[in-house]
Amino acid sequence: MIASPAMVPAAVRDLVDTEVAAAAKRVDEDGVHPAAVLACLGQEGAFRSHVEDGKPPALDVAIATTAAISEACLTTGFCTWCQHSAGWLVANSDNAGLRAGLLPGIANGAVPAGVGLANPVKAMRGTEQFKLRAERVRGGYLVSGAQPWISNMGEGHWFATVFADLADPSHRITAMVRCGQSGVTIRPNVHMTSLRGSATVTVLFKQAFVPAEHILADPAESLLSRAYPGIVLLQTGMALGVIGAGIALMREFDAGQFESNRHLPRHPDDFAADRDALQERIVRLTETPLDDSPGYLRSVFETRLQASELTLAATRMAMLRAGLPAFMQGSPVDRRMREGNFVATITPSMRFLLRALATSPETPWPI
Ligand SMILES: Cc1cc2nc3c(=O)[nH]c(=O)nc-3n(C[C@H](O)[C@H](O)[C@H](O)COP(=O)(O)OP(=O)(O)OC[C@H]3O[C@@H](n4cnc5c(N)ncnc54)[C@H](O)[C@@H]3O)c2cc1C
Structure with missing residues (x-):
């Protein structure tokens, strides 16, 4: 069971109870990226679960770990999801060089990583244009454009993204890119009201050369249809964590205000x-995390939607049980409400999921 503390390595649990919880306020309010805590979590195995050699992918452990971390601090839990998602894509790609060279560092937290998938996923559903365009050249692609809203980023961090071929926009390529490589620069994002410590940036590509060695899949679709459900499932760890925090707050306020509540x-x-x-x-x-059937993706989307709905309901109910304290600067209830809103908004957002489920009942993501 994901709720079972036994699923999360003991050293990770210790770090959550001490470092992650202690830093949550600074991370949330002052926008401090919890880089040092994430590095320690990585050393203790928080991102390793699905990349153990020879073992089947253990997404449930990764979700349990993300849930435990998110229950203390969603920003740190979200950075955990970023790290897991990048690792999951590399682990499931056919690129043996990236699996051997990059994956170990992502899995032990030495290489901070993330994913820029919101725009590509929405572009593939036809609600946005691809923001990154690529020109095929000898040995790889030259990529230009701006990919906004990529988290857990800084100089030298890696992320997975998708770009469309200039010559044929129906041809998409997914690759790992390093911030700071030639032609790739990062720009700080707008001042956010929540998730301030998530190191969320815009990445600018100016004729950036992405070598064939960094390509995860070309064309992208085969890897995405196999690995995207796992990335969405990993987000349920964030939801479970915030729901748990909401329940704890409800109990706390009921203890003092039972008659009112x-x-x-x-x-x-x-x-x-x-x-x-x-x-x-x-x-x-x-x-069955690598099931690429439409029915499986549909079940994953339905479950992800349910997770968002329950997260919003739990944080709202915590607010209703708290009363005035919810409106005080720095109150835990205020943080949890903002965190709950984020769970429901990060791609695939509720509006994305509802649209996908409503407009393509058989194949919610026909790629
Ligand atoms: C804190 C945070 C971290 C995120 N991290 C990641 C990440 O790591 N990886 C990832 O793939 N996605 C990330 N996202 C993006 C996120 O997944 C999507 O923005 C989210 O799902 C909402 O998508 P949406 O379709 O509702 O529309 P949105 O993408 O939110 O867009 C809604 C509207 O706002 C406009 N808009 C976008 N940016 C700006 C801006 N700067 N100023 C004014 N208007 C703007 C858009 O053009 C659009 O019309 C992050 C978002 C947030 C808030």
């Missing part, structure tokens, strides 16, 4: 039961 329509135990049911669904889906 007892007639509210739902109670912490109700949310805990919903969370258990959600976890069961997630665990079942993690058993």
Whole structure:
């Protein structure tokens, strides 16, 4: 069970209880990227779960770890998701060189990493244009454009993204890119109200040469249809963490204000039961993470949607049980409400999921 603390390495649990929880306020309010804590989490195995040699991918462990970290601080949990997602894409690519050369560093946290997938995923669904365009040249591609909103980034960090071929926009390529490589620069993002410590940047590409050695898949679709469900499932760890934090806050406020709260329509135990049911669904889906059938993606999208709905309901109920403290600067309830909104917004957002499920009932993502 994901809720079982036994699934998360003991050293990671210790770090969550001490370092991650202690830094949460500074990370959230002052926008401090928890780089040192993430490096320690990596050393203790927080990002390693699905890249152990010879073992089947263990997404449930990665989700459990992300949940434990997110319960203390969603920003750190989100950076964990960034790291896991980059690792998951590399681990599942056919590029043996990247698997041997880059993956170990991502898996032990020495190489901070992330993914710039929001624009490509929305472009493939036809709601945006590709922001990165590539020209095929000898030995690779020259890429230009700007990819906004990529998190867990800094000089020397790596991220996975997708670009469209200038000569044939239906041809897409996915690759690993290093911030600071020739032609790739980062620009700080707008001042955000939440997730300030997530090191979220815009990455500018100016005729950047992406060598064939860094390509994860060309064309991109074969890898994305296989690996994208896992990336979406990994996000449920963020949801489970924030739901857990919301339930803890509900209990805390009920202890002092039971008479005021007892007639509210739902109670912490109700949310805990919903969370258990959600976890069961997630665990079942993690058993076949590389299933590339439309039916599987549909179930993953439905579960991801349910996770967002429950996260919003739990953080809202924590706010209703708190009353005024929810509106005080620096209050934990205020942070959890903002974190809950993020879970529902990060791609695939609720509006993306609802549109995909409504407009393509058989194949929510026909790539
Ligand atoms: C804190 C944070 C971190 C993120 N990290 C990542 C990440 O690591 N990887 C990733 O792939 N995606 C990341 N995203 C992007 C995120 O996935 C999507 O923005 C989100 O899903 C919402 O997408 P959307 O389709 O609702 O529209 P949005 O992408 O939110 O766009 C909504 C509208 O806002 C406009 N817009 C976009 N940027 C700006 C701006 N700077 N100023 C004014 N208007 C703007 C758009 O053109 C559009 O019309 C991050 C977002 C946030 C808020």
